[in-house]
Amino acid sequence: MAENFVDVMKGKKESIVCKLSSFTKDLVKRNRHILGQIIRVILLLTKQNIPVRGHTEERSNFMAVLQSHALNDPILADHLRNGKENAKYTSPDIQNEIITLCADHVLQCIITQCKEAGYFAIMADEATDCSTKEQLSICIRFLTVNEGRYELNEKFIGFVTCRSIKGVNLAEAIVEYLQDCGLDILKLRAQCYDGAGNMAGKYNGVQALIRERVPLASYVHCKSHCLNLALVHTCKLQCVRTMMKTVQDIGFAFSYSAKRLDAFATELSQDPVSRAQMDGRQKLKTLCETRWMSRTDALTTFTQAFAVVVHALETLEADGDDKAGEHVRAILRFEFILTLVACEQVLSSLVGLTAILQEVNFI
Structure with missing residues (x-):
């Protein structure tokens, strides 16, 4: 023991603390590498609109692409073969959590840009999805400055499930979602919808109800929809x-x-x-x-x-x-x-x- 102590003090050997610290660093580095590969696969699938799931978890698109990456990645291959079942980070719940975190990050970047712009406009339209639920899609438009030039940005920020398609309910849903995103509704300067009564109505339409709260939020009937009509x-x-x-x-x-x-x-x-x-x-x-x-x-x-x-x-x-x-x-x-x-x-x-x-x- 005394000889080991002397060697450690002279720098000839590493102390137990250093070895433990080094092991921890290597473990963290390994886990980050594995998680990074998993995130890259999920981002690839989502960007290409490829379903993540399959008929079974083992035959899903996610596992197929991940195993393909593992052919050239010994660390990932070892993790998939020998990793603990409760710590593989490949379950559907983990996949959903990663997708949600990525979506939240993208949304936050958009909202940050919009806040820096100062003012913004919204575009919204409701439709029934394949599960017969009313979905309201919401987009925002804002100006940014790039190298001294103004650029117009049009960004989709989310779907809102509607309890009703009445104007008052849709208006409440839009205002509530914008506030949840951290946007100041008083900075709204324009709103664009189709010509349906519940959206464009003079008294009980979404545009009228929002203008009661934000008088400067002018309503514009979607020009493409006008042409279609x-x-x-x-x-x-x-x-x-x-x-x-x-x-x-x-x-x-x-x-x-x-x-x-x-x-x-x-x-x-x-x-x-x-x-x-x-x-x-x-x-x-x-x-x-x-x-x-x-x-x-x-x-x-x-x-x-x-x-x-x-x-x-x-x-x-x-x-x-x-x-x-x-x-x-x-x-x-x-x-x-x-x-x-x-x-x-x-x-x-x-x-x-x-x-x-x-x-x-x-x-």
Whole structure:
């Protein structure tokens, strides 16, 4: 013992305290490395919109990518093989916690930038998600200065589950969420929604209720939504509605039947002109139910493949498909062809305008 003491004092050996300290540092460094790899995998999956989970935890996308990283990382490989079951940091609960922490960090960075800007605007819209719950999406817009130039920032900050779609409930939800994020509601200078009564109503709409609290928060009706409404009102003609329904029915008919899709593909392979016009697309597109401008691509595809559609339907009719016969007679009518071409031309010419209206820098 005395010899060890002398050696430690002379610096020939490390003391027990130093050894313990060194072991602790190495352990911390190892654990941070492992946790860092786990976080990188989760960020990769979330950035690429790849589901983290799988049918089982062992066969999930998360474990597959993590094990792939472990092939070139001995420390991570040893951890996955020999780590304690209660300290592997790979459980769904840990995954959710890491995702939540990352989301909170991103949100805090956005809020910090917004506070530095001084004033801000909000954009919000409600919709029903796949679980039939009303979700209100909220975005903020603010100016930042970069190298002496002002830049307009448009950031999504979260979804809010709504108890009701009445204007008073939506307004309360928006104000409460902004306050929870740490934003001063009195710094609000503009609010942008669609033209629905519960959002744009003069007395009980969200914009009116928020302006009671913040008089300087001017309301702006979403310009892209205005264009969409103009198209909806303009296209109330029966011939347009009939044409749209026919295109949708035929799109569904070819999309959900292997036999009909095979007939379409066969005809397309024999028509080099239509194949070139479709630019690699192999099937028709269905119409968007709400956004009329999103119908442009579907109508353009249908117009380009019109000859292919006709020949495919005629082939199917000859093979005993009565529904195909009804479709081919409907699309060969002059009124249908004229309406299809006219609508496709009008909508195509407005695609550029729609893109401009949806740009972040559009004011």
